[in-house]
Amino acid sequence: MLDSATTQVINPVPPRPPSRGRARHLWLLIGGLVVLLLAAAALVAVAPLRHPLPAPTVTRTLPASAVIPGTAPAVPWPRTGQAALSVEGVGSLGTSGGRKPVPIASVTKVMTAYVILTEHPLDRGEQGPKLTVSAERAAAYPAEQARGESLVPVVAGAVFTERQALQALLLPSANNMARILAAWDAGSIEAFVAKMNETAAALGMRNTHYTDPSGYDPGTVSTAVDQVTLARKAMELPAFAEIVAQKKATLPVAGTVHNYNSLVGKDGVVGIKTGSTDEAGGCLVFAAVVKVAGRQFTIVGAVLGQPGANTPVQLDRVFRATRPLVRTAATAIGTHSIVRAGDQVATVRGPLGTGTTLHAAQDLTVVGWPGMRVRLDVDIPAVPARLPAETEHGRVTAVAGAGTPAASPLRSGVGLEPPSVWDRVRQHR
CATH class of the missing domain: 3.40.710.10 (DD-peptidase/beta-lactamase superfamily)
Incomplete structure (x- = not known):
């Protein structure tokens, strides 16, 4: 005769192990995401490098004219009649x-x-x-x-x-x-x-x-x-x-x-x-x-x-x-130094804070007299991205009255170098 109550034991069934195909798919997905993230980071880093650097800009610091220092000559004009006085070439x-x-x-x-x-x-x-x-x-x-x-x-x-x-x-x-x-x-x-x-x-x-x-x-x-x-x-x-x-x-x-x-x-x-x-x-x-x-x-x-x-x-x-x-x-009539060797004539500003100066390479001496105005002209070609230190670039000219121009080449100060790749990337972070 059977008991009035019976107990049924059910053994647990372990889950089916994942198939090899599903694991491979998961790793591919993770790898793709990593690649995409790396590519995006690379694009962000490279983006500043795709744009050309602006050209260096030049700012003149030398005034357009100067006056020969000293007391202007007191000309002893006659008390009556007319008079005029000049110096050829001056x-x-x-x-x-x-x-x-x-x-x-x-x-x-x-x-x-x-x-x-x-x-x-x-x-x-x-x-x-x-x-x-x-x-x-x-x-x-x-x-x-x-x-x-x-x-x-x-x-x-x-x-x-x-x-x-x-x-x-x-x-x-x-x-x-x-x-x-x-x-x-x-x-x-x-x-x-x-x-x-x-x-x-x-x-x-x-x-x-x-x-x-x-x-x-x-x-x-x-x-x-x-x-x-x-x-x-x-x-x-x-x-x-x-x-x-x-x-x-x-x-x-x-x-x-x-x-x-x-x-x-x-x-x-x-x-x-x-x-x-x-x-x-x-x-x-x-x-x-x-x-x-x-x-x-x-x-x-x-x-x-x-x-x-x-x-x-x-x-x-x-x-x-x-x-x-x-x-x-x-x-x-005498000779007068208007610009001295080493006097700054202009500043050069490159991209990302780079820069240098341009200064006279030699003295500029004119013939004239105290009080005479001297015109100062500066000719500076476009500055390249790289300009080594002490390189001649441009010139400065001084002219007193109708005199013969005195000219000096310009020379760079510290070397001008374009910013590195790292500087360009870091600048845009």
Whole structure:
């Protein structure tokens, strides 16, 4: 007989072990996720490297101009009349007395000689073509002498070379030779005067008007500034510069003649031309040579309208007014260092905080005088990403007035290197 209650024992069934295929799938999934994470990280790191670096930028630190230090020269201008003073290749020391056109007397002959020599050029020492004094011009001599004009003796048929005629014009200031040269060149005095005015206009002498080739006519007027303009051009002509520097010359008929400009040979004066009449007073256009640091410079100036009762007094006063001007200009001119070797000219800023400086490699020295403004120009090409230390790159130039530019190369300071890959990645984290 069975018991009334029975117990049934059920043994647990273990789970089925995973198949090999499922495990492999799981590992592939995990590996893929790791690869994706690594790829994403790589993309994040590489992203900054896909964009080009900005080019280095340059900032100029040198000012555009400078002033030569020291006290500007005090120019002893004459109390009356007009004056102008300049130094060739440097600049103007200033003017006085305004720019109203005034009679200039025999200073006119600078233009007469300039027109003749541009139409009939002469080399140094060359005599040039010959001209013969006409009977008409010789016959005019007594009347010219009676008027008290400055003349050289002439006779009909006398033969002068071009050089001799110019010596007569510029040294003893012969009015009659001015008329002889004018007719020889242009056929008539009137035609020659027209050439004089055309030349003045071409040279920019706006306040000048010529009515005769000698300056005896007070209608011939100009200014000190205009006459300095003309004198600078005339001194470029070799024969003109040679003649006005002479103290005397030997001429047909007249024999030995002397230069009215008694300053020639003193204080470096090498010309140019005197003038004196009652209307003009004492006048002088002058040139002097001075050496500075082994270089030769020409001082050019004009003084007009110095008072006096007669020619000797007028010329004495104009000479006395001129000597201080020449000496002041000669003393004022000097050499001055405007930029020193090592002076910073610009900064260079590269990407991610990199950078360097550019500085002058050598001194920049100009010729001038205290108070003169100096222009400073900088030329810097595009800076490459890599610029080793002490590398020449660009240049700086200094110009005082109308002088010759002084230039120095620029040199880099510390080396400029592009940022590393790590720096670029770290910068964008």
